[in-house]
Amino acid sequence: MVEGLGKQFRRYHADRPHTLKEVFVGRMRHLWAGERFWGLRDVSFDVEPGQIVGIVGGNGAGKSTLLRLIGGVGRPDEGSVKVRGRIAALLELGTAFHPELTGRENIFVSGIVAGLTRRQVTKRLDSIVAFAELEQFLNSPLRTYSSGMQMRLAFAIAVHTAPDVLLIDEVLAVGDLAFQQKCLARIMDFKADNSAILLVSHDIGQVQRLCDRALWLKRGRLVRQGEPEAIVEQYAAEMGDETKRTTPVEWPVQITPAGGELRVHENRFGSMELEITSVRLSDQKGRSVADFRSGDSLQVEIDFSSSQSIDAPIFGVTITTEDEQICADLNTAASGVSLPVVQGKGRVTLHFARLDLSGGRYYVDVGAYTQNWDYAYDHHWHAYPLRVLPTENGKGVLYPPHRWEIADSSRGKLPES
Amino acid sequence: MQRLIYIRDLLRELVARDLKVRYNRSVLGFAWALVTPLMFLTVFFFVFKLALSIDIPRFGSFAFTGMLVYTWFQSSVSQASGAITSSRELIRWPGFTAAILPVVTVTTNLVNFLIALPVLMLFLLIDGTGLKSVILLLPVVIFIQFVLTLGLGYLVAAVNVLFRDTEHLVAVLLQLLFFLTPVFYDVDMVPERYRALYDLNPMVHLVEAYRAILLDGTWPSGMALSTLAVLSLLLMYLGQKVFVNLSYRFVEEL
Numbered sequence: 305m306v307e308g309l310g311k312q313f314r315r316y317h318a319d320r321p322h323t324l325k326e327v328f329v330g331r332m333r334h335l336w337a338g339e340r341f342w343g344l345r346d347v348s349f350d351v352e353p354g355q356i357v358g359i360v361g362g363n364g365a366g367k368s369t370l371l372r373l374i375g376g377v378g379r380p381d382e383g384s385v386k387v388r389g390r391i392a393a394l395l396e397l398g399t400a401f402h403p404e405l406t407g408r409e410n411i412f413v414s415g416i417v418a419g420l421t422r423r424q425v426t427k428r429l430d431s432i433v434a435f436a437e438l439e440q441f442l443n444s445p446l447r448t449y450s451s452g453m454q455m456r457l458a459f460a461i462a463v464h465t466a467p468d469v470l471l472i473d474e475v476l477a478v479g480d481l482a483f484q485q486k487c488l489a490r491i492m493d494f495k496a497d498n499s500a501i502l503l504v505s506h507d508i509g510q511v512q513r514l515c516d517r518a519l520w521l522k523r524g525r526l527v528r529q530g531e532p533e534a535i536v537e538q539y540a541a542e543m544g545d546e547t548k549r550t551t552p553v554e555w556p557v558q559i560t561p562a563g564g565e566l567r568v569h570e571n572r573f574g575s576m577e578l579e580i581t582s583v584r585l586s587d588q589k590g591r592s593v594a595d596f597r598s599g600d601s602l603q604v605e606i607d608f609s610s611s612q613s614i615d616a617p618i619f620g621v622t623i624t625t626e627d628e629q630i631c632a633d634l635n636t637a638a639s640g641v642s643l644p645v646v647q648g649k650g651r652v653t654l655h656f657a658r659l660d661l662s663g664g665r666y667y668v669d670v671g672a673y674t675q676n677w678d679y680a681y682d683h684h685w686h687a688y689p690l691r692v693l694p695t696e697n698g699k700g701v702l703y704p705p706h707r708w709e710i711a712d713s714s715r716g717k718l719p720e721s
Numbered sequence: 722m723q724r725l726i727y728i729r730d731l732l733r734e735l736v737a738r739d740l741k742v743r744y745n746r747s748v749l750g751f752a753w754a755l756v757t758p759l760m761f762l763t764v765f766f767f768v769f770k771l772a773l774s775i776d777i778p779r780f781g782s783f784a785f786t787g788m789l790v791y792t793w794f795q796s797s798v799s800q801a802s803g804a805i806t807s808s809r810e811l812i813r814w815p816g817f818t819a820a821i822l823p824v825v826t827v828t829t830n831l832v833n834f835l836i837a838l839p840v841l842m843l844f845l846l847i848d849g850t851g852l853k854s855v856i857l858l859l860p861v862v863i864f865i866q867f868v869l870t871l872g873l874g875y876l877v878a879a880v881n882v883l884f885r886d887t888e889h890l891v892a893v894l895l896q897l898l899f900f901l902t903p904v905f906y907d908v909d910m911v912p913e914r915y916r917a918l919y920d921l922n923p924m925v926h927l928v929e930a931y932r933a934i935l936l937d938g939t940w941p942s943g944m945a946l947s948t949l950a951v952l953s954l955l956l957m958y959l960g961q962k963v964f965v966n967l968s969y970r971f972v973e974e975l
Binding site: 377409416422471 | 723726727730731733734735737738741742745746810811812813814815816817969972973
């Protein structure tokens with residue numbers, strides 16, 4: 305239960321003394337000075353046992369601060385946190401790990417730091433190792449592990465602490481998809497066992513799928529709480545507003561390969577910190593697609609360039625019909641593909657092995673977004689048309705490969721069509 | 722009860738980690754707990770016994786006792802000053818008890834002290850001092866030193882979070898205090914008129930108590946020992962009070 309929670313932070317003066325010498329030479333008066341601001345204010349909510357509550361919000365909205373305060377790290381300046389039972393957290397993975405110690409030794413240290421006794425760790429050791437799939441590496445020092453292996457180990461330890469309250473901060477993007485599925489299944493087990501779970505996620509789809517309720521934090525305040533669908537929708541809409549706000553007023557018009565024009569505030573939005581310089585739709589042989597046959601393969605090649613270094617941008621491709629029906633909505637983050645820090649020119653390509661769309665006109669929208677989905681760097685809306693040659697069906701978006709089979713006992717088999 | 726078992730396990734595991742990490746991949750490993758004081762001892766013997774010809778009987782046992790006691794104190798306090806600042810991740814871990822960290826530091830160094838202790842016993846047997854029954858009092862003195870060191874450890878660990886100079890200042894002060902503690906000379910060599918001032922250093926009485934038990938086989942001064950005990954408790958109280966008060970700011974400052 306969280307009641308009227310508030311946390312103040314000092315925004316220090318640049319000349320605040322940090323050493324004794326400076327204090328002695330008479331700048332004492334700056335010592336406690338510094339403008340204060342609220343990192344979190346007036347936040348109240350309850351989480352029932354057996355509930356998963358998602359927390360969404362942009363960078364610096366106070367999501368991590370909130371989780372920390374609930375975890376008892378730091379002291380709130382206002383309000384109170386009441387937690388019944390034992391807390392476990394997946395905040396920063398592998399906190400207590402030491403590279404020189406073996407996997408086994410690290411399991412003991414981390415497990416105990418996370419709140420288990422030695423006996424409990426000993427009992428769960430096999431299960432932890434099996435979950436992390438690291439049986440052969442148990443007695444090698446941790447420095448010989450890949451980062452993926454370390455993450456798996458950390459997660460395995462965390463999910464073996466059987467908490468009453470589980471705090472999860474943005475870590476479900478760990479490892480490969482199969483491992484993520486395993487982690488999610490484990491989290492659902494906790495839910496079934498009546499743990500209260502708080503989940504901070506930038507993946508709003510995940511919040512929608514997993515959570516019973518959602519909270520939306522904005523600059524330290526709780527803007528809304530309620531049904532995940534409604535919250536996520538409003539949050540996404542606000543993200544659109546934020547993108548419009550950061551879009552430059554004037555920007556040179558860009559011509560697309562198909563001859564269309566890209567104009568800011570019309571069909572192009574974003575802060576332009578990272579620019580999508582060209583988008584090409586092609587078949588597997590690399591030829592540009594003018595007329596697309598349903599069931600063909602399709603590649604979407606996105607060239608980008610950025611003058612500054614951008615940390616882990618997310619690229620997305622959406623295919624919609626002319627009347628705004630979404631046929632496919634894919635992005636690198638949801639697919640578990642993470643980009644490094646990018647600077648300069650680069651290319652991201654999305655491969656569709658086949659695309660079974662009905663005949664008609666579609667749009668391929670592409671975009672690049674900040675790693676938290678705060679706003680778009682560059683989003684091209686309805687700028688790349690995709691014409692699919694007519695297919696022999698009525699309404700409906702899909703035209704999958706198919707055949708009919710009709711059996712009639714009195715007249716024998718009809719030929720298949 | 723459950724909580725107590727947990728604290729014991731946590732302490733044990735963190736101490737084991739510190740020791741393993743410290744001696745990992747070194748050829749001599751735990752022997753370093755011995756090698757370092759023995760190397761110092763050799764130099765002391767050369768300088769003070771041979772070159773300056775200080776007249777102290779059984780100089781080996783005498784100086785080794787002082788060395789071990791002071792080393793435990795010095796390493797504990799200097800490492801404790803960085804105990805919080807170097808454990809940022811642990812401090813930010815929900816439910817982690819930061820107050821355990823200085824205890825871990827002092828205990829880790831106690832283990833080093835205990836590893837070297839049998840060698841000191843060997844010294845005593847070789848130079849004919851032998852072991853007297855009063856040695857049973859040794860755990861009491863060790864306990865007093867533990868509390869004294871921990872109290873100081875809490876203080877410097879917490880203050881260092883706000884003022885990172887503490888770490889450096891503490892290192893220098895500990896080095897100076899080494900010379901003001903009778904490690905390689907006898908208390909009687911200190912001129913009478915400075916004794917009152919000199920006696921303010923609690924380490925003087927602690928080393929004296931160890932020597933009374935180990936070298937002379939006599940009871941240490943009850944007066945000195947009880948004063949030390951009271952001082953240790955006071956320091957402990959003050960230290961952990963400061964620590965608890967400042968601990969809420971650790972997360973923000975790290």
